[in-house]
Amino acid sequence: MAVLKVIEVLSNSEKSWEDATKKAVKHASKSVKNIRSVYVQDQSASVKDDEVVDFRVNLKITFEVK
Numbered sequence: 001m002a003v004l005k006v007i008e009v010l011s012n013s014e015k016s017w018e019d020a021t022k023k024a025v026k027h028a029s030k031s032v033k034n035i036r037s038v039y040v041q042d043q044s045a046s047v048k049d050d051e052v053v054d055f056r057v058n059l060k061i062t063f064e065v066k
Helices: 017-028
Strands: 003-013 035-048 051-065
Touching: 003 017, 017 035, 017 051
Parallel strands: none
Antiparallel strands: 003 051, 035 051
16 A cells, blocks of 8 residues: 655746746655656746746645655
């Protein structure tokens, strides 16, 4: 039987929500091992001078506890 844990992570990117998600998983994997899945809970963006300047994601990362 596997034991799984879920953590909440926030990330941002100037490119896209997809890039913000990839950055979050890459950064989390430096200290969290056995990542199994990621769930994008929320997306938002910052706007400056009528332009989107920053994409933000709120993720839930699931990993197996050994």
